[in-house]
Amino acid sequence: MSRLKTTDRPYDLVLFGATGFVGELTAEYLAAHAPAGLRWALAARDERRLEALRERLPGGAEVGVLRADAAEPATIRALAEHARVVATTVGPYGRYGEDLVAACADTGADYLDLCGEPEFVDLMYVRHDARARETGARLVHACGFDSVPHDLGAYFTVRQLPEGVPLTVDGFVTADAAFSGGTFASALDQFARPRQMIAAARDRARHEPRLLSRRASAPTSVPRFAPEVGAWALPLPTIDAQIVRRSAKALDRYGPDFRYRHYAAVRHLPMALGGVAAVGAVAAAAQLPPARRWLSDRLRPGDGPDAEKRARSWFRVRFVGEGGGRRVFTEVSGGDPGYGETAKMFAEAALSLAFDDLPPTSGQVTTAQAMGDALTERLRAAGIGFRVAATF
Ligand SMILES: NC(=O)c1ccc[n+]([C@@H]2O[C@H](COP(=O)([O-])OP(=O)(O)OC[C@H]3O[C@@H](n4cnc5c(N)ncnc54)[C@H](OP(=O)(O)O)[C@@H]3O)[C@@H](O)[C@H]2O)c1
Numbered sequence: 001m002s003r004l005k006t007t008d009r010p011y012d013l014v015l016f017g018a019t020g021f022v023g024e025l026t027a028e029y030l031a032a033h034a035p036a037g038l039r040w041a042l043a044a045r046d047e048r049r050l051e052a053l054r055e056r057l058p059g060g061a062e063v064g065v066l067r068a069d070a071a072e073p074a075t076i077r078a079l080a081e082h083a084r085v086v087a088t089t090v091g092p093y094g095r096y097g098e099d100l101v102a103a104c105a106d107t108g109a110d111y112l113d114l115c116g117e118p119e120f121v122d123l124m125y126v127r128h129d130a131r132a133r134e135t136g137a138r139l140v141h142a143c144g145f146d147s148v149p150h151d152l153g154a155y156f157t158v159r160q161l162p163e164g165v166p167l168t169v170d171g172f173v174t175a176d177a178a179f180s181g182g183t184f185a186s187a188l189d190q191f192a193r194p195r196q197m198i199a200a201a202r203d204r205a206r207h208e209p210r211l212l213s214r215r216a217s218a219p220t221s222v223p224r225f226a227p228e229v230g231a232w233a234l235p236l237p238t239i240d241a242q243i244v245r246r247s248a249k250a251l252d253r254y255g256p257d258f259r260y261r262h263y264a265a266v267r268h269l270p271m272a273l274g275g276v277a278a279v280g281a282v283a284a285a286a287q288l289p290p291a292r293r294w295l296s297d298r299l300r301p302g303d304g305p306d307a308e309k310r311a312r313s314w315f316r317v318r319f320v321g322e323g324g325g326r327r328v329f330t331e332v333s334g335g336d337p338g339y340g341e342t343a344k345m346f347a348e349a350a351l352s353l354a355f356d357d358l359p360p361t362s363g364q365v366t367t368a369q370a371m372g373d374a375l376t377e378r379l380r381a382a383g384i385g386f387r388v389a390a391t392f
Contacts, residue, residue, distance in 0.1 A: 006083075006084045006107075006108055006109060007084065009081070009082055009083055009084055009109075010039065010041075010064070010082050010083075011039050011040055011041045011064060011082055011083045011084070012038055012039045012040060012083070012084050012085065012354045012355075013030075013038065013039075013040040013041075013083060013084070013085045013086075013087065013350050013351070013354050014040065014041045014042075014043050014064075014066060014079050014082060014083040014085070014086050014087070015027055015030065015040065015041070015042055015043065015087050015088075015089075015350075016043040016044065016068060016079055016086060016087065016088040016089070016090055016100065017043075017044060017088055017089035017090040017091075018042035018043060018044050018050065018053060018089075019042075019044040019046060019049040019050060019053055020044070020089050020090070020301070020302060021180045021302055021303070021304040021339065022089045022114060022144070022180070022304075022339055022342055022343055022346070023044070023089040023090075024053060025339055025340065025342075025343035026087070026089065026343040026346050026347050027042055027053060027057060028057065028343070029343045029344055029347040030347050030350075030351075031057040031058050031059055031060065031063070032058065033347065033382070034351070035351070035355065038351075038354075039064075040063060040064070041063060041064030041065060041066050041082070041083070042054060042063060042064070042065055042066070043065075043066040043067070043068045043079055044067070044068070045067065045068065045069040045070075046067075047065070047067045050065045050067070051065060066078070066079060066082065070090055070095075070096035070097075070099065070100075073099050076099040076100050076103055077099075077103045077107075079100065079103070080100065080103035080104045080106070080107040080109045080111075081103075081107050081109075083109055084109060084110065084354055085109065085110040085111075085112070085350055085353045085354045086100065086104055086109050086110070086111050086112075087112050087113070087143075087346060087347075087349075087350040088100055088111070088112075088113050089113070089114055089346070091113075091114065091115065091117075091185075091186050092117065092185050092186040092189045093113060093115040093117055093120045093186070094117050094119060094120045094186075094189055094190075094193075095189065097113065097115065097120060097124075098120075098123070098124070098127075101124045101127075101128050101139060102127070102128055102131075104132070104137050104139065105128040105129075105131040105132035105135065105137050105139060106131055106135065106137075107135065107137070108135035108136050108137045109137055110137060110138045110139075110140070110353045110354075111137060111138070111139045111140065112140040112141075112143045112346070112349055112350055112353065113140075113141050113142075113143065114142070114143060114144040114146070114342065114346060115141045115142055115146075115186075115239075116142060116144075116146035116147070116186065116190075116238060116239045117186055117189065117190055117239070118190070118197055118200070118201065118239045118242060119190070119193060119196055119197040119200045119201075120141075121141045121142070121239065121242075121364075122197075122200035122201050122203065122204040123200050123203075124139065124141070124364060125204050125207070125208070125364045126200075126203055126204055126207050128364070129363040129364045130363070132362055132363045132364065133362045133363040135362075136362045137362060137363075138353060138361055138362055138363070138365050138370050139363065139364045139365065140349065140353070140364075140365055140366070140367060140370055140371075141243075141364070142239055142240075142243050142366075142367070143345060143346050143349040143350075143367060144338075144342035144345055144346050145315065145337040145338055145341060145342045145345070146238060146239055146240060147238075147239060147240040147243040147244070147366075147367070148345040148349070148367050148375070148379070149315070149317050149332040149334070149337075149345075149384070150171050150173070150240040150241075150243070150244060150262065150317060150332075151240070151243050151244055151247055151366055151367050151368045152332070152367060152368055152372065152375060152376050152379070152386070153171060153317050153319050153330065153331075153332040153386070154169050154171060154244045154247070154248075154260055154319060154368070155247060155251075155368040155372050155376070156319075156330055156332070156376060156386050157169050157319040157321040157328060157330045158248075158253060158254050158255075158258075158321065159253065160321065160326075160328040160330060160388055160391065161321050161322075161323045161324060161326055161328060162323060162324030162325075162326060163253065163255070164255060164256070165255055165256070165323045165324035166255055166256060166257035166258070166323055167254060167255045167257075167258050167259075167321060167322070167323035167324075168258075168259045168260075168261075168321070168322050168323065169244075169258075169259075169260050169261075169319055169320070169321045169322075170226075170228075170233075170260075170261045170262075170263065170319065170320045171240070171244075171260070171261070171262050171263065171317055171318070171319050172226065172229045172231065172233060172263050172264075172265035172317065172318045172319075172320075173236060173262070173263065173264050173265060173315070173316075173317050174231075174264070174265045174266075174315065174316045174317075174318075175313070175314065175315035175316070175337050176312070176313055176314055176315075177305070177310075177313035177314070177315065177336055177337050177338050178304075178305040178309055178313070178338070180303060180304030180305070180338065180339065183338060184296070184298075185296060185301055188286045188296055191286035191287070192286045192287060211249055213256070214249075214252070214254075214255070214256050214257065214258075215256065215257045215258065216245050216248035216249045216254060216258045216259075217245065217258070217259050217260075218241035218242060218244060218245040218259070218260045218261070218262070219259065219261065220235060220237075221233075221235045221261045221263070222235065223235065223272070223276075226263070226265065228320050228329075229265050229318050229320070230267075231265040231266055231267050232265070232266045232267070232268075232269055232272040233263035233264070233265055234263055234264045234266060234272055234275070234276060235261070235262070235263055236262045236263055236264045238262070240262050241260055241261070241262040243366050243367075244260045244262070244368075245258075245260060246366050246369070247366045247367075247368035247369050247372075248260065250365070250366065250368075250369040251368065251369060251372075255323065265318065304338075304339060305336075305338075305339065310335075310336040310339055310340050311335075311336070311340075313335060313336035313337065313338075313340075314333070314334070314335055314336070314337075315333065315334060315335075315336075315337035315341070316331060316332075316333040317331065317332045317333070318330070318331050318389075319331070319332075326391065326392065327391070327392040328388060328390070328391045328392075329388070329389040329390040329391075330386070330387065330388050330389060331385065331386075331387055331389050332384065332385060332386050333384070333385040334383065334384040334385065335383075341384065344379070344382055344383075344384070345379060345384070348375060348378040348379055348382055349367060349371065349375055351378070352371045352374050352375045352378055353370070353371065356371065356374040356375075356378075357374070358370060358371055358374055
């Protein structure tokens with residue numbers, strides 16, 4: 001690995017998409033919590049809105065401003081050339097994201113995003129992982145509620161279990177929250193492209209090195225009542241289980257044979273069935289362009305839950321881990337998962353890449369692989385709970 005020298009770049013961190021819904025929350029978090037002397041800049045396509053945001057931020061006079069548009073590749077390349085770390089909330093990533101991944105891979109800048117789109121992550125692996133390994137860039141997708149609590153929660157659970165033995169971990173997600181226009185648009189894009197998603201996953205599998213002496217799997221499971229958490233467990237087809245599996249492939253600590261299953265936990269069966277029917281209806285409607293347009297008009301980019309709704313929102317992910325004769329129950333919990341806590345996880349991950357003493361990694365990496373211990377400690381200090389509930 002030949003890490004390019006990035007320390008002489010003008011900024012430690014550039015936040016792209018700063019004028020969007022999560023972008024602004026992330027900017028506010030960084031302004032309130034960034035270490036003294038952080039050299040950082042806000043980037044977005046509208047300079048006037050950027051200036052207005054900078055004026056609102058405490059200490060904003062010290063913050064740089066860069067205009068960049070996903071439709072103008074030279075402005076995207078300039079972001080990567082000006083920063084050690086580039087954090088982007090410009091999504092849906094399948095529409096706007098690739099040029100920035102390519103530029104970071106090529107210039108050796110670390111890259112992170114909030115992408116929960118499996119097709120995009122797989123395409124970026126095939127197209128840019130090799131170049132990022134050459135330059136030393138770390139490309140870390142899914143640094144928000146997708147998939148930090150699940151990836152670091154599984155990592156935390158594994159570390160409570162014996163080493164060198166087969167391990168299983170089940171994750172059960174419960175949350176009360178609303179979502180933004182940006183998240184809705186990304187979900188609709190995903191629902192509309194099932195064939196492309198499968199093709200990208202197959203292509204990735206052809207390019208990825210095989211694990212030879214260990215196994216790591218995340219099988220599709222079936223709905224069931226899970227007495228261990230006292231709730232109905234519905235398989236969650238989000239990107240999270242794929243991310244956990246990639247961490248297990250990358251890290252020997254997950255043992256010789258690791259299996260992860262990912263569920264939504266719902267107390268009452270009618271509620272569970274209603275949830276499945278609603279997601280199924282949106283996924284079916286997303287296949288038809290007029291219905292997709294109608295749906296996307298319901299929640300526009302830039303819209304999202306207000307501060308009062310966010311303050312009432314919460315999440316809890318319970319994990320049940322087993323192996324080597326031990327069984328452990330752990331929990332990761334916090335406030336508003338989609339936005340308040342996503343902005344916190346995203347900002348802390350960016351600061352971790354910029355400043356923490358991390359294991360030497362490069363290419364497309366997961367949060368557990370790139371920053372497992374350091375990011376867990378940062379999030380704990382920032383109020384996200386990681387705890388062992390019981391051990392047997
Ligand atoms: N669970 C999670 O991990 C999680 C949680 C929240 C969000 N997300 C993801 O994060 C992304 C952002 O969500 P959001 O709610 O913040 O959405 P949003 O408010 O719609 O923000 C999207 C951002 O993209 C920018 N943008 C769009 N086209 C652009 C272009 N051509 N050039 C430059 N910038 C452009 C917008 O700029 P303007 O400000 O100029 O319009 C805006 O800043 C979505 O993909 C969403 O799925 C993930």
